[in-house]
Amino acid sequence: MQKMANEERLRFKVIDFSCSTCLNAFRKKLRSVEGVTDVLSNAVTNEIYVYFDPEIVEPERIESTIKGIGYKTIREYD
């Protein structure tokens, strides 16, 4: 995984028990956001890692995209 220098990461956890194969939906939706360089998800912990270029997209935009998908999520901090 080659990460770019100016890349930042946000971490979210889907805490919604109605999420079964929802991570696919998150990945698909987030990857379509301009400035998002990669999205990884862990199907066991239901965590999503969003890598993005902060010069192109603001973290708030990513958070609102995540909220827009509908499942209950929380943002996690490193």
Added chain:
Amino acid sequence: MAKDPVCGMFVEEGPDALKAEVRGVTYYFCSDTCLQTFVAPAKEVRLLRARTLISFALGVPTLLITWLAASSFTLYEIPKNLLLFILATPVQFGAGWMFYRGAWHAFRARAANMDTLIAIGTSAAWLYSTIVTFAPGVLPQGTYFDASTLIIGFILLGKLLEHTIRGRASDSVRKLLSLKPAKARLLVDGDEREVGVEELRVGDLFRVRPGERIPTDGVVVEGFSTVDEKILTGESVPVEKEVGHEVFGGTFNQTGVLVVKATKVGSDTALSQIVRLVEEAQASQAPVERLADRVSSYFVPIVVSVALFSLLGWWLIAGRPFLFGFTAFVAVLIIACPCALGLATPAAIVVGTGKGAQNGILVKGGENLERAYRIDTVVFDKTGTLTTGEPAVTDVVPIGNIDERGLISLAASAEKGSEHPIGRAIVKKASELGVKVEEPQEFEVVPGKGVVATLSGRRIVLGNRRLIEEHGVDLRGVSDTLNKLESQGKTAMILCVDKTIDGLIGVSDTLKPYAREVVEQLKKMGIRVVLLTGDNKATASFIAGQAGIEEVVAEVLPSQKAEVVRKLRSEGRRVAMVGDGINDAPALAVADLGIAIGSGTDIAIETAGVVLIKDDLRDVVGAIRLSRATMGKIRQNLFWAFAYNTLLIPVAAFGLLNPILAGVAMALSSVTVLGNSLLLNRFVLR
């Protein structure tokens, strides 16, 4: 001052402060948002538990009344079917509401998932029974309220069990993080002050007392201690630390007080980097997982078709009662939920990579795990990988009246001031043997040849063939020994005292511990082992022979190593290259799997698919065995998921599976897959 566990801010503790108590620990928060974020997951679990309880509390009576009570049964004058409706409806739309939500979200994303199947299956059962209840005669008699409620109950119960197991499966990473200490003893002008770890900056001095965890990465500037670095390396033997040594945040200081200068803080520390690497490894999809995902995306539409086909088939074509077909329809939808299929691969990878990380074996992602599993050839770089990379005395041949100890004593005294690796090897040997080392009166280095020294008035020449010949000493008497040492690739040093040869000392690079066992184990696993080196053939064959390796590629320039690996691959072999990660980077990159060994905490080696933190060759075998065990687990998981989800579909379609049992099987499938993956934790790496 307390730390907000969500955003990391410092908060005053006080009676008015926002706080929450979890398992006896009180946490303080900067804002209501942080507090809500913190308690949200626990709240979801409580909600799920309540929904499960309600489903069974109402579902079990529904089942009993459906099957045991006569159709004329009434309670408080409520007829049987209406009573069942009253029991089942809160379950359908209360406890089971989350399935509608999930199905709706999926629908909006133009997809269908397990929630879609459960929502359709249980709604169909509920709706059919409701029509029977309120419009008798429209449809054949019989209700399915017991099925709708208990299917929901069992699936919720499954999710609840799953939640616990998921937590345990991903424990390893969280355990690492929990070892990050929160406080540090900052030293300002010699005064100690307790601060939060976040406040430490590079260059700060801090003190660590015995029994404390080291707050961040740094260099020891004062003191001596032993430190347990197990959390980083998996090695349980403590490491001695003195001035100039590196120490790492999260490791455990045992015996002495250390003063440390911070070199890395926050997310740059070794522990943070490792946690991040493992997290990313666990979140990256393995090729086999992508396949499973593709399969499950076709799965749902196919299943719905099969379900409809069995309903219509039984009813219209086979002429069986509508109810029979309907039972088959619901059972097919429920049994076919593909969530165990989706968990089969990631569950095993999460547990497997976590297990590796606990033992200092970092596998970068599922893809590398799959590659490690397929390896049939392991290429070892020689110097520094299979060998220690530092010359050591291997042969001591005294000649005349002197013994081994006497010879080493003389040689070490002559080399005492030497900085040359060979000189250091001889001095080291002397200290191992515990022999006396004297201070030479005169000492001169002859570059590339040896040393000349004066010791108690005697002139000592210690060097190679050329140096001795230059001093006019005849070598014919020792030429056999000399040739033998050189044919083994060793450097032969000849010691003369006043022009008489007193003996020979053979020096060479030596194998690392366990090299022989590791080669043997790899061979037993059906793996071919190759030694790759820039050294001459004599040295290479001697080392290979000691390690038990038959295949040797010698006299390879560093720039050509990658070419050799590429050539092996072109022969159809699946090659793992083991190297130190710095000189061998190109070769690691072109191999099917690059294994960087002994990189310590420098885990950022981009070209390696597997990073071994410890300098222990046994971890090469450990990494391959772990990958094989994990892939084996994935295959088992896929089998179980497939068995539950697919093999039972025809059983359900033929009307032989009770829809409630389908719900039980469905719940069990995910639990089985997760539980089976947890068994990987018991895998013994050595």
